[in-house]
Amino acid sequence: MDTRRIPRRTRTAAALLAAAALLVSACSSGGASGSSASAAHAGLAALPRATPTALAPYYAQRLAWRGCGVPGFECATLKAPLDYADPGRGDVRLAVARKKATGPGERLGSLLVNPGGPGGSAIGYLQAYAGIGYPEEVRARYDMVAVDPRGVARSEPVECLDGPDMDAYTKTDTTPDDAGEVDDLVGEFKKFAEGCGADAPKLLRHVSTVEAARDMDILREVLGDEKLTYVGASYGTFLGATYAGLFPERAGRLVLDGAMDPSLPARRLSLEQTAGFETAFRAFARDCVRQPDCPLGGPRTTPEQAGRTLTAFFGKLDARPIPTGDIDGRRLSESLGTMGVLAGMYDEASWTQVREALTSAMRENDGAGLLMLADAYYEREAGGEYSNLMFANAAVNCLDLPPAFDGPDQVRESLPAFEKASPVFGRSLAWASLNCAYWPVAPTGEPHRIEAEGAAPIVVVGTTRDPATPYRWARALAGQLSSGRLLTYVGDGHTAYGRGSDCIDLTINAFLLRGTPPADGKRCS
Structure with missing residues (x-):
């Protein structure tokens, strides 16, 4: 569940929302609300310290670095077993990229980054931002490294639907009014799942977060690092925490920004995230009505x-989708309009864009602005093709945890709770939680606690009005981790590092560069 992440200062109308995928992930997978308390509170067990003999060749491999089209970066391919329980069944090939430390100062090793999703390209994030936009003093001392997790982007990507089919999928009504519309929505979920199953029947069983974390340990060894140094955002916090739980003695300086709570079943995750988006919308609405052109009301209008x-x-x-000027003739449906608004809730820097898009749609019958926001969220290219973000997102989430709902009847029963959590978005997000019910591969995970007993201090960052990873999740994860240190950003938006708070940035930089963790409970604004 996550997300990708793009820092506040780099999010624009043209490049929005690296964090967006969490919306789909937390709303589309996870354990059912009836999961037993014992499952929800079971701890993730650490793996044996000794590397199994069957895995030794993977840990001993050498990477052949080469140029990869972006100046200053080099790329390589890492091999990992398709199935860790049976390494002889074949390999997956994982794309790795790095930008070597620039100096001056003593090199501290490798800093692995992951922007979340699941499904966000870590390499794309490294090349577009982390490798050039992280604080200069951090880039001077660390080789900046990224690996696209199995099934994602450059690492044997899962593919499910072609462009036209994805267009149909994204415009499907997620607030069905009758049995026929429910059947249409279920049909789209089934078509999506069947496409994924047909594309990667073997890999689809081996794209779990646990397996991705084990891949990171192979990479750590191959890079020559005794311990893993890591910054993960949104879903990347779940991946990083999972690594710490499996390899606590190898967890070095870990920063988990926009944290998730791995102990919650998906229906609870989805419900709490729905409330998070309502909180973000209310903040947006209070800002909007102070502006002279707000289409939602005037200065005295309440959220x-x-x-x-x-x-x-x-x-x-x-009832009547509106035109967008799109060359393919696409119109703005309710589902696309809703996604456009939700996408803009990830960062308060996008609020002006959302307000202007709503003004055009509500007053001028022009849905182009909201469609652009929705397309950015889905990573739809101008030519009508999509990245594999949404495919990988579902593949990981539907494997990690059992489905939130078994069928439409359970969704209907939960609608009052979702609509209470968010009168604006609750109904849509409840129905969006149904897709993993039709997944072709049985889940392999359950909700669990991660304690990582014996790990070095782990910094867990939470933002008080984060829409996608509610602040409560950061408090929960920091409380679970035996060495967790909660760092709070009092503000809006999804994630905090590199997004404008000097207090947050200096605190995390001190941890990465000098190993000095913040006092547990430190707050920044």
């Missing part, structure tokens, strides 16, 4: 009133 206005607009889109 509740603004929400009702937006909900009414979504209802109009449901």
